[in-house]
Amino acid sequence: ANVLTLSLGASTENTDGSDALSQYADLAVDQGKILTIAAGNSGPNASTINCPGCAHKIISVGATYKQSYSGSVSWSSGCTDVSPAQDQVTCFSSRGPTADTRTLPDIVAPGALITSAKNTGGFVDKGCTSMSTPIVAGLAALMLQARNMTPEEAKALLMNTAIDLGTAGKDNVYGAGRANASKVFDEINNTARASITSASRIHNIFVPSGS
Numbered sequence: 280a281n282v283l284t285l286s287l288g289a290s291t292e293n294t295d296g297s298d299a300l301s302q303y304a305d306l307a308v309d310q311g312k313i314l315t316i317a318a319g320n321s322g323p324n325a326s327t328i329n330c331p332g333c334a335h336k337i338i339s340v341g342a343t344y345k346q347s348y349s350g351s352v353s354w355s356s357g358c359t360d361v362s363p364a365q366d367q368v369t370c371f372s373s374r375g376p377t378a379d380t381r382t383l384p385d386i387v388a389p390g391a392l393i394t395s396a397k398n399t400g401g402f403v404d405k406g407c408t409s410m411s412t413p414i415v416a417g418l419a420a421l422m423l424q425a426r427n428m429t430p431e432e433a434k435a436l437l438m439n440t441a442i443d444l445g446t447a448g449k450d451n452v453y454g455a456g457r458a459n460a461s462k463v464f465d466e467i468n469n470t471a472r473a474s475i476t477s478a479s480r481i482h483n484i485f486v487p488s489g490s
C-alpha cells in the first residue's frame with residue numbers, strides 16, 4: 280500500500296507524538312507511506328488532538344460541514360452547531376496545539392454529514408473526523424496516480440493548496456485549511472523535491488518596471 284488511513288484515536292494528555300502508535304505511524308512515513316489519520320472528535324476545546332493524530336510526520340485531518348444546514352446539529356460528544364455553514368469546522372473536530380506546542384490538525388475535509396454504507400444494510404449520515412480522513416486519503420491516492428511523490432511532498436502540496444479558513448495561515452482549528460482537490464491538480468506538476476544549489480538550476484529573471 281502507498282496510502283494508509285487510520286480512522287481511530289485515543290484522547291490523552293500526552294500528545295507530543297511519543298506514544299507507541301504515533302511512533303509507528305511516523306516510521307511508516309519514513310518507509311514512503313502517506314498516512315492520513317483522524318484528528319479526533321474531542322472538540323471544541325483546544326488541545327484535544329487525539330493520538331496517533333498527533334504524530335509528527337502524518338497528515339492529521341479535522342472535519343468541516345460539506346454544506347450549510349438550518350437549525351441545530353447536535354453530536355454525541357455533547358456539542359451543538361447552530362445553523363452551520365458550508366466549510367465551517369464542526370464543533371466536535373479536535374483542536375491543537377499538541378503537548379509539544381505544534382499546530383494541528385494539518386488540514387480539514389468534509390466530515391459532516393457524510394452518507395456511508397451501513398454494515399447491516401442501507402445507508403446512514405454520519406459526522407466525525409473518521410469520515411473526513413479517508414476523503415483526504417482518496418485524494419492522496421489520486422495524486423500518486425498523477426505523479427509519483429514522497430509523503431513530504433504530498434503533505435506540503437495538500438496544505439499549500441488548501442482553502443485557508445479561520446485565522447490566516449495554519450491554525451489549531453482548520454489547520455492549513457479545507458482540502459482543495461481542484462487546486463491540487465492545478466499545482467501538482469509545479470511541486471517537486473529538488474535542490475537549486477547546482478548552477479544549472481539557477482536562473483536570473485528580469486521583470487520590467489510596472490509589470
